[in-house]
Amino acid sequence: MRKENKGIILAIILISYFMILLDNSIIFTGTVKIAAELNLSQTALSWISNAYSLTFDGLLLLSGSIGDIIGRKRIFSIGLLIFAVGSLLVGLAGSMMSIVLARVFQGIGSAILAPTSLALLMDSFSGKERTRAIVAYGATSGIGASIGLVIGGLFASLMSWRDGFFINVPIAIIMLILTAKFIPTDQTRQLKKLDIVGSIASIIGMTALVYSLVGSQGRLIALIIAVIAIAGFIWHEARTKQPMMPLRLFVDRERLGGYIARFFYLGAMMSMWFLTPQIMQTQLHFTPLQAGLGFFPLTIVSFIVAVQVAKLADRFGNTQILIIGITLTVIGMFAISFFSAQVGYTVGIALPMILMGIGQGLTLSPLTVAGVANTSPEDSGVVNMVHQIGGSVGMAFVVAASATVKTEIASYHLAMLTATALLIGALIAVIGLIGPTLKKIA
Structure with missing residues (x-):
C-alpha cells in the first residue's frame, strides 16, 4: 500500500470516528435550548444521550462480527449511510419521542462505524505505524468530545442545535466517496455465526x-x-x-486493566462534559457558544499533550503515563467540584480544566493501547464497547446520585465528587492490573 494512501485511510478513519463522538458533545452544549424547545426534563435530556450510547453499546460487537463476514469496507460504508440518515432525522425531530428514536438510529450507524474503523486501522498499519495510528485514534476520542462542545455551542448560539446534526450528512457523503476510492476491499472474510x-x-x-x-x-x-x-x-x-465478546480477552491483565480504567474514566468525563455546560449557562449565564468556548482550556491543553504522548510513553512507559494522567484528572475533577458563581469561571472551571486537559491527553491514548494489547482486529471492538458503556452507565450513575440533592449548585458539587470517585477507581485499576505489566508503547 502506498504511503500517501495510508495517510488518506487514517484520515478517513479518524474523521469518521470524530464525527460519531462529536454528536454527544453537540447534545451537551445544546441541552438548555433543546430542553426549552422540546419541553424536556433533566432525566429526559439524559435519555437523548443514553438512547444513542445504549444502542451503540448493544450492537457494537455484533456489527463488528458482521464486518468480519461481509467485509469491513462494505459494512463501514453501510454504517456511514445509516449515521447520515440518523443525523438528518435528529435535526428534523420535533418531540422527545422522535429525537430519542432518531438517536437510536444514529446509534446503529455508530455501532457499525466504531469497531470497523478500529479494525480497518489495525488491518492497514503494523509495527510502529500501527502504534502511532492507535495513539491518534485514542487522542481523537477525547479531543472529539471536547471540540464537539465548542462546535455544539457555536451552532446553538449562532444558528440552531439542529445544524450540528445536519452537517454530518455532507461529511458522511464525502467519507463514503473516499472510502470507495481509497480503502481496499478486504479479501479475507470469516465464516462465522452471528451471536x-x-x-x-x-x-x-x-x-x-x-x-x-x-x-x-x-x-x-x-x-x-x-x-x-x-x-x-x-x-x-x-x-x-463463536461469541461476540470472547471472555478470553479479559484474562490478560493489561487488557483487563485498560477496560476497567476506561469504563470508570469515561463515566467520569462524560458526566463532566454533560453537566458543566449546563452549570455554566445557568449559574454564569453563558450562552451555549460561551459554554462551548469555556472548554477551550481542556481542549487545547489536551490536544497539545496528546500529540506528544507517544514520545512520552516511549520514554517513561505506558503505565507511568497513565498513573500521572489519571492522577491529574482526579485533582482537576475534585477542584471543579468546588465551583460556584462566586468563585467564578477562571478559578472554578478554567484552572481545573487545565489539569483535566493534561490528564485526558496523557490517558486516553495509552488506555487504547492497553485495550488492544495482544488482540486481533476482530477483537478490537471491545475497546469501543467499554468506552460507550462506561460513558452511559457512569453518567447515569452520577446523574442519579446528584439528583438526590435539591439545589442545582449542590447537585453539581455532588456530581463532580462522584465523578472523582469514578476516576479513583480507574487509577486503582491501572496501578493494580496494568502496573505489573510495565509495558511501553513500542
Whole structure:
C-alpha cells in the first residue's frame, strides 16, 4: 500500500470516528435550548444521550462480527449511510419521542462505524505505524468530545442545535466517496455465526441497568432484569462457540486493566462534559457558544499533550503515563467540584480544566493501547464497547446520585465528587492490573 494512501485511510478513519463522538458533545452544549424547545426534563435530556450510547453499546460487537463476514469496507460504508440518515432525522425531530428514536438510529450507524474503523486501522498499519495510528485514534476520542462542545455551542448560539446534526450528512457523503476510492476491499472474510442471543442480552441488560439509575418508575424491576440479562450474557458468551465478546480477552491483565480504567474514566468525563455546560449557562449565564468556548482550556491543553504522548510513553512507559494522567484528572475533577458563581469561571472551571486537559491527553491514548494489547482486529471492538458503556452507565450513575440533592449548585458539587470517585477507581485499576505489566508503547 502506498504511503500517501495510508495517510488518506487514517484520515478517513479518524474523521469518521470524530464525527460519531462529536454528536454527544453537540447534545451537551445544546441541552438548555433543546430542553426549552422540546419541553424536556433533566432525566429526559439524559435519555437523548443514553438512547444513542445504549444502542451503540448493544450492537457494537455484533456489527463488528458482521464486518468480519461481509467485509469491513462494505459494512463501514453501510454504517456511514445509516449515521447520515440518523443525523438528518435528529435535526428534523420535533418531540422527545422522535429525537430519542432518531438517536437510536444514529446509534446503529455508530455501532457499525466504531469497531470497523478500529479494525480497518489495525488491518492497514503494523509495527510502529500501527502504534502511532492507535495513539491518534485514542487522542481523537477525547479531543472529539471536547471540540464537539465548542462546535455544539457555536451552532446553538449562532444558528440552531439542529445544524450540528445536519452537517454530518455532507461529511458522511464525502467519507463514503473516499472510502470507495481509497480503502481496499478486504479479501479475507470469516465464516462465522452471528451471536444474536448475546447481542439481545447485552442490549436488554445495559438498557435496564441505565433505566434502573435514571428511570422514574419500576427501577427495582429494571435492576433485576439488568442483573439477569447481564448474567445470562456472560453465561452465553462463555458457552457459545463463536461469541461476540470472547471472555478470553479479559484474562490478560493489561487488557483487563485498560477496560476497567476506561469504563470508570469515561463515566467520569462524560458526566463532566454533560453537566458543566449546563452549570455554566445557568449559574454564569453563558450562552451555549460561551459554554462551548469555556472548554477551550481542556481542549487545547489536551490536544497539545496528546500529540506528544507517544514520545512520552516511549520514554517513561505506558503505565507511568497513565498513573500521572489519571492522577491529574482526579485533582482537576475534585477542584471543579468546588465551583460556584462566586468563585467564578477562571478559578472554578478554567484552572481545573487545565489539569483535566493534561490528564485526558496523557490517558486516553495509552488506555487504547492497553485495550488492544495482544488482540486481533476482530477483537478490537471491545475497546469501543467499554468506552460507550462506561460513558452511559457512569453518567447515569452520577446523574442519579446528584439528583438526590435539591439545589442545582449542590447537585453539581455532588456530581463532580462522584465523578472523582469514578476516576479513583480507574487509577486503582491501572496501578493494580496494568502496573505489573510495565509495558511501553513500542
